[in-house]
Amino acid sequence: MDLALLRTFVTVHRAGSFTRAAALLGLSQPAVTSQIRTLERQLGRPLFLRQARGVTPTSIGEELAHKAAPHLDALVEIAEAGLDDEAFRTLHLAGPPEFTAERALPALTRLTRDPGHDFAVRAAFGTTEEVLEGLSAGHHDLAITTARPRGALFSVAPLCDEEHVLAAAPHWADAIGPVQAGPRGVTALAGVPLVEVHESLPFVSRYWASVFECRPTVSGAVIAPDLRAVLACAAAGAGLAVLPRYLCASAVARGDVVALHEPAVPPLRTYFLVVRTGTLxxxxxxRAHEWLLRASADWS
Known part of the structure; x- marks a missing residue:
């Protein structure tokens, strides 16, 4: 059996799509289709069921993938191990701009300074949907997401939890006074402008649901698609904001903003470290995957 056909088969199985597999393999979609048909003729059995959106494996396809994929991954590992140790590689990382800039990139920079870990880093920012699309297309090697992706194409590891803080400039804190949990807390915040990253108020809505047991009823006064800009606007007095603790901790310590409430169980958001299956x-x-997981143990 041709190993190239098996490699194409495993890629389609993981990608769930001939088109996506073609992009990963650097082939045309008709070439991928032809290779799968050739393999199906050799085996005398269909390997995939064609659907409106992608393909799903037959029982024979699942069995073949289960048997073949580990061996193909091992061959890749053997081939890579045979390369010159001095070869300089480029790691393509993608994730949300604030977390990637404040956490992941500094950690990888420390790794690249180690003489035994010679590779360059290229970063791209985007939403979870955007970075997963780029990862599946082969544009990125590692992706950091705020949702766990599904499917055989990806291998996922929890990276860390992000704690959220309700914060505002000191004059707002003085005007509001103590904020309680539950519906009474919302009453104390009535009339205070909101600063957010999107019109849908994703951070505020999550905090309101978790702590105040309701949904926000006002729109954002300032919308800026970067949490660092949200922090700057909140510190300037534009209103209250819900921010990751790691991002606003220094501003709180300096007194630029004040944490308005410290719930017993703060709202959390989980980050995930994602690779295409087999690329480890x-x-x-x-190395970068292991290093980020190790570094994340110190992130809070």
Whole structure:
């Protein structure tokens, strides 16, 4: 059986789509279709069921993927191990702008300073949907997301939890006074402008639901699609904001903003570290993946 056909088959199985697999393999979609048909003729059984959106494996396809994928991944690892140790690789990382800039990139920078870990880093920012699309298309090696992706194409590891803080400039804190949990807390915040990253108020809505047991009833006064800009606007007095603790901790310590409430159980958001299944066989991807997981133990 041709190993190239098996590689194409495993890629389609993981991608769930001939088109997506073609992008990962650097082939045309008709070439991928032709290879799968060739393999199906050799086996005398269909491997995929064609659907309106992508493909799903048959029982024979699942069995073949279960048997073949680990061996193909091992071959990739063997091939990579045989490369010159001095080869300089480029790691392509994608994730949300604030977390990637404040957490992931500084950690990887420390790794790249180690003489034993020679690779360059290229970063891209985007939403979870955008970075997963780029990862599935082969544009990125590692992705940081705020939602756990599903499907055989991706391998996922929880990275860390992000604690959220309700914060505002000191004059707002003085005007509002103590904020209680539950519906009474919302009453104390009535009339205070909101600063957010999107019109849908994703951070405020999550905090309101978790702490105040309701939904926000006003729109944002300032919308800026970067949490660092949201923090700057809140510190300037534009209104209250819900911010990751790691991002606003220094501003709170300086007194630029004040934490308005400290709930017993603060709202959290989980980050995930995602790779395409099989790519941890690549040494530079595996090293960066392990390093970020190790570094995240100190993130809070």
């Amino acid at each position: 066989a690549l040494p530079h991807v595996a």
